Amino acid sequence: MTDPARLSLNLMTVDHWSLAEAVERCAEAGIGTVAPWRHQLDGDSARRIREAGLAVSSLCRGGFFTAPGADDDNRRAVEQAAELGAPVLVLVCGPPAGKDLSAARATIAAGIARLLPFAADHGVRLGIEPLHPMMIGERSAIVTLGEALALARRFDSAHVGVVVDVYHVFWDPALEHDLAGADGLIAGHHVCDWLVPTPDLLAGRGLMGDGIIDLPRIRGLIEQAGYDGAIEVEVINPALAAVPPDALLEDIKARFARG
């Protein structure tokens, strides 16, 4: 049983809706917190979310430090997070530029170091999200929770933490060990499920309960590490677009509470 008040809907789950639709439907369904992605924002998003009475758990995403021009874009992402009242900017750190993973990881660390003072000034915490190793080529050279934690610790700052998405880390035999040392470093927790078979490297995620992830166990380890904040439901799967909106939100609420 998970406290329903901790549910935040990561709006990539309903990327087939406009932000306006998503906000209205969440408010009607009693989902009090959302986490938008930047491509979903327009100039009116912060006002719209606030007036609907919703909180924002995070903004997704900054990062891609290995790409040219990342710094300007990341400062803009921090500003957007602050405008939304999002306490966390999720960082998807970017793929290696070539074959040298150590170089990519050093570039990522340097990029976070440059961004951190700006984020702290805006009251936004940077949440390093390790992605599943199958995403290394296109999205992130940071692919284990252990590495994300080690990176976060380097900064020794209240404005840097990690985001633990079960989909990206559940397979890791070091998970229990790593979470046991993560006290104070967890900036977010995302849930979905790992389907068998998994149909796609990016958009093949399942609703909680449809796959093989032991969600209560991982949530327990995260709570033991002191995290009691929002739990974002982030299910990236185009099949969800076929589900009627009300039914989808009710299903998500029920699965969340059971998990």
Added chain:
Amino acid sequence: MTDPARLSLNLMTVDHWSLAEAVERCAEAGIGTVAPWRHQLDGDSARRIREAGLAVSSLCRGGFFTAPGADDDNRRAVEQAAELGAPVLVLVCGPPAGKDLSAARATIAAGIARLLPFAADHGVRLGIEPLHPMMIGERSAIVTLGEALALARRFDSAHVGVVVDVYHVFWDPALEHDLAGADGLIAGHHVCDWLVPTPDLLAGRGLMGDGIIDLPRIRGLIEQAGYDGAIEVEVINPALAAVPPDALLEDIKARFARG
């Protein structure tokens, strides 16, 4: 530059050929070692390979310890490896039966323990192959090299080691550390490449040089750990079936030598 004499063709690369065709073509191309898969064998395979003057680097695969009836099948796999003169039986350990990864890993360890005396009697080494974490749902609960090494060490036996396939482990930030402690435990080394984008979770592998894996670096780390045996080229990708046989083998030889 890699010594061409170390090249072994893992025959899954040419699974669109019969074993007889593969043996004949490898012999003609001067590839002196092959690694068949069990489904490719018939009662005549060992004789055919021997008479063509080829060596066998490994047989793929045993394992799937989490499935019912695994023990009988694995003993048969050991016998087949011995018949072929394969020094190593590659173990793909099997997926979790449910959500409990620790239980799956314990089942795998117990299965190896039961198989080991039989393998030792037949002079066959068991090679635990960690698979990429994206394959956990269907193929293996052993998904990191560190875990495979820890598992191998438990047995403290010359008849248990690990197989290091670059495709499965290149992403791991612990790779250098883990290989530095792997002296005497490496039973095999497989090469291919990680394509960007990767089109498929199973059969989207690239020929060496077409992707982002730093093959010379990983080979160097493996050699520093004392492994100087065969290097299997294992490229699982149906697109290779469209390449004329002679051209494919010449391309593989050239890429192998360059890497």
